[in-house]
Structure formats: C-alpha cells, structure tokens
Amino acid sequence: MQPVRLTPDDDMQAIHRLLSTAFAYMEDRIDPPSSLRRMTPSTFAEEARRKELWALLDPAPVACMVLTPRPGHLYLGKLAVAEGQRGRGIARLMLAHADARARALGLPALVLQTRVELTENHAAFTRLGFAETARTAHAGYDRPTSVTFTRTVAQPEPAP
Template identity: 45%
Template sequence: MNNITLQRLDGSFHRWSELLDLILASFAYMNGRIDPPSSALALTPKSLEEKAHSEIGYVALDDNNIVGCVFCRTELDTLYIGKLAVLPGAQGKGIGRRLLTSAENEARRLNLSNLRLETRIELTENHRMFAGWGFRKTAESRHAGFDRTTSIEMRKSLV
C-alpha cells in the first residue's frame, strides 16, 4: 500500500470490469443489511463507463491494482460524492480519505462550497466515519415505496 496513486477517469481508462468488481466487493457487506439493496448491484461495466463520462471520477491504484474509487457530480453550489469505494483489504489505510480529498480539491477548483453524500440509515459506522471527516447530517429521506427513513444526507462545508 505504499505506492498509492490517484488517476482521474478519462478516455485512457478501460478497466471497467475491474472497477465494477472493486465496487461490488466494497459494497458486499451491505447485502442483506440494507433495504432497498444498493444501486451498485445494478451497475455494469458499460454503465460505469457512461458514469465516468457524465461525472468526475477517480481511481486509487496500488501499483497497477485498483483499490478504490469515487464518482462526483456537480449540483448548484455542491459536489455530490457517490460510489466512494475502497477494496475491503485496503480499508483503514487512508485511501478513502485521499479519494475524498481529491473530491474536495475538485469542488474548490469548480468554486463549489459544499460536499454532499448520502448513506443508508443502517450503516451507522459510515455515519461516524463521515462525521470524522467533517460531514454533518443535514436531512433524512426514503426511497420510493418505503414508509420509513432509508438514507441520510450529510454535508461538509468547504468555506
């Protein structure tokens, strides 16, 4: 884990199946734990490639192995953070924080004053981790067809 580099997803990246494998492995702990299931389960290599063309994405590489990723999209004064994923065996080594820092830098470059993310209500360990990274809970929401809270929104001010 000493050779971690971040690469912006651009036209030179073609390892979409590997990236999908990383996301599915990173989100696997949610299976059977969250309802409705993660939208990551609907991803395909092709949809990831399309996502990278319409959003801002980064992969974290350990030598040439994909160990993390993040996708971001602009919303008014905010950069939305989605699909922040780190390979289970690489977690706890600062890769997620580095990916988040790349998103913060991107937001500042775009003159956006906030980061925003959503996390499932059941994933309280994620709530604590994001709070430790400066995010605060700002809203609750529910997926269509649910009569209970299924997600929380968290924001981090960059000003």
C-alpha cells in the first residue's frame, strides 16, 4: 500500500472521522483544545485544495497527513493512524512518503508539532528520528503549549 493524494472531491467525511477518532484520546489532556474541533469535512476539502492531503486507503482511510511546503521545510500536520492499524509500521510508511515529497520539493527537513502534554508523542517522534527544536505558545498563553520536532530529510546519493 502507498499513500494517495486526495482531491477536494474525495470522501472527506471518512478523513474527518479518522482524525476525530484518532485524536479523541487527547481531548481531556490538552489546553487549548485541538484545532480539529473547528474542522469539518469541508475544511479537509479545502486542505486538499491548498495543501497536500495524503491517505492510506484499505479501502477506507487507515492513515492520513497534511503536508505544507514552507520556506526551508515541509510541515507535517494532522498525522493519524487508525487505532486498529497501529503497530504495523504505517506511521513509518507515511513519514517515508513525507520524506520523498520533501526531496521532490527540494526541502531539507520535515517539521511537525505536538502538544506539550502528549509526552508519548514526543517519545514516538524521537524514535522516528525527530529532535525537539522549539517550544511555542498558542495565542493568549504565557506558557509553551506545543513542541516542535524536526527531522533532516535523507538526500539521495549523487550518481557516480
């Protein structure tokens, strides 16, 4: 299985459902609440139009991520793997695809953010080759609320 790039015409209800279910565990743990609360299937159609929305389908989405090219890096947002699919290397597969997209776009790094409270995410991203590079606060907060992680994108060896 390989991730496929979704278009605004694809089933965004299924993407919204995957993300809502996958992110539900953090509801009572993070402050401020996740931006996912404000997102709808229409929001994801717009994400597919303006950014790159990728999903792994089997045949329904079992994983997804949003990739956004930014100066100097590819930002990876809303990475989710369905609960019943975890532990099978799907996150690694999605990240390998994000690496390939970054290389294709000439970007040297992947960057993502997770919430300060989600220490299990910090450990998982560290195991996946990311390093903490910053802590930031959401508007109105006087303490860090997010942790930024960065991973260098492996560049192909030059041809002899």
